[in-house]
Each structure stands twice: as structure tokens, then as C-alpha cells.
Amino acid sequence: MKTLLRIDSSFNLKDSFSRKAADHYEAVWKEHHPESKVVYRDLGKFEIPHLTRFVFSAFNTTEGDDNGLHISNVLIDELELADTVLISSPVYNYSTPSTLKAYIDHVVRINKTFGYDPNNYTRRGLLSGKNAAVIVSRGGMSINGESPDGVERYLQGILNFIGIVDVATFSINGTAHEGSANRFKSAREQITQCFNRN
Numbered sequence: 001m002k003t004l005l006r007i008d009s010s011f012n013l014k015d016s017f018s019r020k021a022a023d024h025y026e027a028v029w030k031e032h033h034p035e036s037k038v039v040y041r042d043l044g045k046f047e048i049p050h051l052t053r054f055v056f057s058a059f060n061t062t063e064g065d066d067n068g069l070h071i072s073n074v075l076i077d078e079l080e081l082a083d084t085v086l087i088s089s090p091v092y093n094y095s096t097p098s099t100l101k102a103y104i105d106h107v108v109r110i111n112k113t114f115g116y117d118p119n120n121y122t123r124r125g126l127l128s129g130k131n132a133a134v135i136v137s138r139g140g141m142s143i144n145g146e147s148p149d150g151v152e153r154y155l156q157g158i159l160n161f162i163g164i165v166d167v168a169t170f171s172i173n174g175t176a177h178e179g180s181a182n183r184f185k186s187a188r189e190q191i192t193q194c195f196n197r198n
Contacts, residue, residue, distance in 0.1 A: 018090050020184070
């Protein structure tokens, strides 16, 4: 049985472009994986605390749950059990929501999601064998077809760093401008086509 881990980060719980596109991705994914399970991590409802010095120090020491690592352990367990990771993110002030950054800070963890070799200063992602999709929506338009803020590259880079190298990205630009419905429709079509190519 395949497992999809869906992570939504918009604080808009009803009319979010990124959430609606993620709904479509999830629906198409289920069509292609009828015997499947979806684990839903909604960062708009379950707020993850920002990383503290105490928790960061614990990353390098014990594995117990009584030292601030419980949330990190739960989130990493979800990632480890997932076959596909879906991240939906709006762009707030040229970046991801702070809730998504907090999530990332808890799951990018040495000896759990990446390894480090002190002899040659190299890092290796430990969550290989998975695939992921990143959906980004922004109120502004793209510049010459390129992301004006780099959010897609950032999220793809984080996933690559922890070992997930098969990452599809989908962008919904200009949600604050006329024609946003057509651009959303185009993103939905791209998501569908991505599955049809596989």
C-alpha cells in the first residue's frame, strides 16, 4: 500500500490556491494508487514551534522523547513512512510561510534525514527511494517565466538535501491578478499531465 504525506501551509483554510491545487494532486494520486493511504499534516491548524537552541542541541545527543525531540520524531516518522511527499505553499513576503520553515527546521536533522562525513565534509540525504511534488502559489506574476522569489528552488533543494531527488514542481502565479482562474486551471492540467506521463 502506497502512502502520500500531504503538507499544507497556507493560513487561508477555505480559498487557498495552493490547497485547492493540492486537493487536485491528491485526487489524481488516489486514482493512480487506489489501495493507498493519505497522511495529512496541516500546518495551518497544527502549529509547529520554531526551533530552539535546546531542541537543536538535542539533535546531536539523545533520541529520547523527553528532551524536546517528540515533535521532530513524529514528523520524521511520517516522512520515512511516505512513498510520496506533497508540499503546498503560498508565497508570503518572498518566502514560505514561517510555519513551513518551522516544519523544515524540525525534519532536517543529522543522522535522521541526512548524514555527514567529517572526513571529507560531505552530506548525504537518507530518505532516498521517494518522490515528491511541490505546489507554490503567489499573488505576483513570474518574471520571464522564472520564479521571482525562488520558493520552488528552495523547497526542491531541501527535499534533495534529505535524499528525495525526484521532485515535480507546479507554480500558480498571479493569484492576485485578473485571469487567476485560468492560471489555476493550467496548473491543474499540468498536475494531471504529470501523472499521465508516468
